[in-house]
Amino acid sequence: MSLDAVLARLDADLDAATARLFELLRIPSISTDPAFAPDVRRAADWLCADLAGMGFQAAVHDTTGHPMVVGHHDGPGPHLLFYGHYDVQPVDPLSLWDRDPFDPELQETPKGRVIRARGAADDKGQLMTFLEACRAIKAETGTLPCKITVFLEGEEESGSPSLVPYLKAHGDALRADLALICDTGLFAEGVPAIVTQLRGLLGEEMTITGPRIDLHSGMYGGMAINPIRVLTRILGGLHDDQGRVQVPGFYDGVEEISEDLAAQWAGLGFDADGFLGDVGLSVPAGETDRTPLESLWSRPTAEINGIWGGYTGAGFKTVLPSEAHAKVSFRLVAGQDPFKLREAFRAWVTAQLPEDCTIAWKDHGASPASRMDISHPAFAIARASLSQEWPGEAAFIGGGGSIPVAGHFKEILGMDSLLAGFGKDDDAIHSPNEKYDLDSFHRGMRAWARILTGIAES
Amino acid sequence: MSLDAVLARLDADLDAATARLFELLRIPSISTDPAFAPDVRRAADWLCADLAGMGFQAAVHDTTGHPMVVGHHDGPGPHLLFYGHYDVQPVDPLSLWDRDPFDPELQETPKGRVIRARGAADDKGQLMTFLEACRAIKAETGTLPCKITVFLEGEEESGSPSLVPYLKAHGDALRADLALICDTGLFAEGVPAIVTQLRGLLGEEMTITGPRIDLHSGMYGGMAINPIRVLTRILGGLHDDQGRVQVPGFYDGVEEISEDLAAQWAGLGFDADGFLGDVGLSVPAGETDRTPLESLWSRPTAEINGIWGGYTGAGFKTVLPSEAHAKVSFRLVAGQDPFKLREAFRAWVTAQLPEDCTIAWKDHGASPASRMDISHPAFAIARASLSQEWPGEAAFIGGGGSIPVAGHFKEILGMDSLLAGFGKDDDAIHSPNEKYDLDSFHRGMRAWARILTGIAES
Incomplete structure (x- = not known):
């Protein structure tokens, strides 16, 4: 032809x-x-x-x-x-x-x-x-x-x-x-x-429960555990100061890209400033020791995609809520087993729960x-x-x-x-x-x- | 009569x-x-x-x-x-x-x-x-x-x-x-x-903004700052392991109660186990070196009364949101100046913001x-x-x-x-x-x- x-x-x-x-x-x-x-x-x-x-x-x-x-x-x-x-x-x-x-x-x-x-x-x-x-x-x-x-x-x-x-x-x-x-x-x-x-994707939804009902912070504040405090405490520790994910074993199996590929990516002339500038940002927020393209393509990440708990409407309500929730996802790279990571993440969170809190999980998919x-x-x-x-x-x-x-x-x-x-x-x-x-x-x-x-x- | x-x-x-x-x-x-x-x-x-x-x-x-x-x-x-x-x-x-x-x-x-x-x-x-x-x-x-x-x-x-x-x-x-x-x-x-x-009350609402629009975590995850991550990082550090509020100057002016009052309170026979047990709890969550009645009546506290950001509906959405929000309140005791504390809290949060994030505040009252x-x-x-x-x-x-x-x-x-x-x-x-x-x-x-x-x- x-x-x-x-x-x-x-x-x-x-x-x-x-x-x-x-x-x-x-x-x-x-x-x-x-x-x-x-x-x-x-x-x-x-x-x-x-x-x-x-x-x-x-x-x-x-x-x-x-x-x-x-x-x-x-x-x-x-x-x-x-x-x-x-x-x-x-x-x-x-x-x-x-x-x-x-x-x-x-x-x-x-x-x-x-x-x-x-x-x-x-x-x-x-x-x-x-x-x-x-x-x-x-x-x-x-x-x-x-x-x-x-x-x-x-x-x-x-x-x-x-x-x-x-x-x-x-x-x-x-x-x-x-x-x-x-x-x-x-x-x-x-x-x-x-x-x-x-990259693959692991999606998790967590609900931390403290008191069995919503409480008034005037009456109980200072004595009763607040599940939002527990949730922010745990998720606030998801990354360290270098942007590394703190779940034990998270980087197990993660391979460095080949020198060839690294050279090819470096040659692409990726405009990280422009990429971030388009959305109003200027500082890469990933692992501090990685290039922007590594952060986007070959390094795994953890993100909180949604968080909610307590009173979120207009005005103010001094509630100590019974529950606090988050949706967390992980972008995965070759070598990471999403099912092992799910277990590792859940174990890491659970180990940090105070005695009075319980946690329930919802699975939102796991693809390598x-x-x-x-x-x-x-x-x-x-x-x-x-x-x-x-x-x-x-x-x-x-x-x-x-x-x-x-x-x-x-x-x-x-x-x-x-x-x-x-x-x-x-x-x-x-x-x-x-x-x-x-x-x-x-x-x-x-x-x-x-x-x-x-x-x-x- | x-x-x-x-x-x-x-x-x-x-x-x-x-x-x-x-x-x-x-x-x-x-x-x-x-x-x-x-x-x-x-x-x-x-x-x-x-x-x-x-x-x-x-x-x-x-x-x-x-x-x-x-x-x-x-x-x-x-x-x-x-x-x-x-x-x-x-x-x-x-x-x-x-x-x-x-x-x-x-x-x-x-x-x-x-x-x-x-x-x-x-x-x-x-x-x-x-x-x-x-x-x-x-x-x-x-x-x-x-x-x-x-x-x-x-x-x-x-x-x-x-x-x-x-x-x-x-x-x-x-x-x-x-x-x-x-x-x-x-x-x-x-x-x-x-x-x-x-106790007095200081109510604050905060909105942390990162990217100017919601982003897809597949495209931007690893490079773009996620304001929920920033929010949990900051609020997760609101208390130390002993339950003490970490805002600088928070305890300035806080007085110990008189010996008389301490004796009267001790004589009340407060049933802390029953108080917590009624709402499904067993461990006091306040400052670890205070009695339950001190925690409730004469010690100041900080609580996150509401938190929200990103996708919170059914299912899952791998969004990196533009904004994350929280409502935070402080119970104040005699000797604390609510207006000084508002400034101290805002300064403490602002000092922890990454370069690319901005914060907006809403005032929900301040009473001594x-x-x-x-x-x-x-x-x-x-x-x-x-x-x-x-x-x-x-x-x-x-x-x-x-x-x-x-x-x-x-x-x-x-x-x-x-x-x-x-x-x-x-x-x-x-x-x-x-x-x-x-x-x-x-x-x-x-x-x-x-x-x-x-x-x-x-």
Whole structure:
């Protein structure tokens, strides 16, 4: 096949591709709000029809939640599983949007043309880059260069409750040589990236109970233990002055990154000042002896994501509450066992409880970190392909967040994932006025065409 | 007048008095929540009408907050100012109430009959003991034995913002020979008490701001400062291992109690195990080198009354919040200057803030501790009167709580206060299922009849 012809077709077809994306963006597929369930299904149907129109054997598969869209297409090359999600975040507060979030518009901005709509970047625009690449290749060559399974989820923004059961039940139909996931971003302006390691996540909720009822601090203050005092005492000791997490054994198994990777990361020229400055900060708050990128990508962290107890309304109430609560999460790196850490954290907290306090725990998930095997030839091909499309050379980077589907593909289907996406830091995903650069949309589809062609020929 | 006839009338009229109290308890006069402002006013109107019906020259006086109810009645004896408050605490969490907090009910319990409702003990039931005593005396004698001014506040549970301005503006109409305050409790089962020293209160609300917006812990965790971490770190250090408050200068000016008072307190046979056991505790949580009664009455304390920040709903959200909040209060003793302590606390917190965090403060009141001159003859009369109504001899005790109005009466009107009240430790004031013993209500009104008669005759 002629890659040049495919790329030329993608260039010529950009307006039509944008129009197709707009159709999908007009469907308010907010997965977390049951009122939008019919719209989520409409988005699934739309994608199923689009895949079928390209010659995929496509179907909408029901789950106990929102449906999965699965399409299969044969091809001579390796079997690739493409993953994206067609559900979107809620739009509140609507008052902060400059226009209807579900009435997409192409807008001129000082930084170039952008597609403005909820879901433009997360993840409808991104998943459509892959579908547009397939469409162009199919139109030019009559087939696809690899065997491709497209797997589109409708619950990513609401915790993916159906994903693991679905993978366990239908793994055979989805298992491939490699997964391609398009839900990440560029490293920097003009510098594409492939995420090769992702932090895991351990989520814990704790309730410390002291007196059996709320007490009046005038009557009991000075005698009765206050569980908020206990909670702040314990969580206030979660980090030492150097930002190191104090749970015993927390760093057991944590490996230093290779010198190669360290050199590559150092070469990325990460603008830590700008990264923090954008959110009103100036001082890195992690371990004091680590670089910013290590803190974000290869070092585990502990964070208090929520805390509450006592009287929190208007005015004042001199209560000694019966209970105090916190939600604590740990970002984990390769080598850390989330289940061992859960035990260690709970034991560390429990050992600090005064005699009169009890604690109850709620488990909010435990997923290990993942590190991809970048010796798979597809990684080098993808890196070269991305480097041809953007001015900067593509980087292998870490990801601070968790993309649970990559972990599930590894655990349940035994597959590594190649994570390439074209979002930008200013896309405002999950926020009002989300956008996706038209340039990301265009280069993204061209990059997938290069990657698929490259993998087929490897 | 015949005291016996008055007491007999109070006994005979108990059902009707209880029905009157129920009317008042049905009005949800929650002062801290603006949504209930019309109900607070309804309670004021109800009391004004009740006073007028007894022959008081009564009026509802507007303030910038909730109104004051003031009633004047002439009489031959000394001028007494009676103070109570008709507002109540919020009722959350409503789910822990066994019935509607504003649908009062007389309930049989193993310890006797109780009036169950928000405000039953704090302070509607208590203030009505005085009004019922006046009603019975008036009915029997056609007048009152002393000149009495009744002064009822509607903001006691929300920091009394209008109290000081009101006292300063209308002091001449309120100034009397002595104030009577009915907002305290028995010392123990069957043992009444007059509170002769009260702790002061300093209330502070703090908001620590880190990043200018909420952040995703996957993207920023390890680099961005989390204000909840800062808050727990600071508040976790509010006490040392011996329970001593760590704000510099906190104990400056705090005096040891006299040997006499120490001996009297030691003789009270305070049952610390029972006091804590009633609320599910067993270990005193105050300064480790102090007796329980010192911890409750003569030592200052610091408490976190509320804390909140980040995601506190169902499930989990890996947010690094922009803000974290706490409400902190200090119980103060004689010798401590609340305004100096406010500055000391704020300075101590501010000095611990990381460079990237800012703090905003909200002031929730500052009142000094108070100590009464118990050589005033009314104290001996009241002690004898209470001792006649209850099995045990009445005690002069300290109060752990703050009754700021007593301090304001002293400072602004130059009056001492005689604090006698009939609440019990298990009344659950400020908590779900608040109650007031019918026995307290009944003996309380009889006691006031004795006290008023005694003072008139002295």
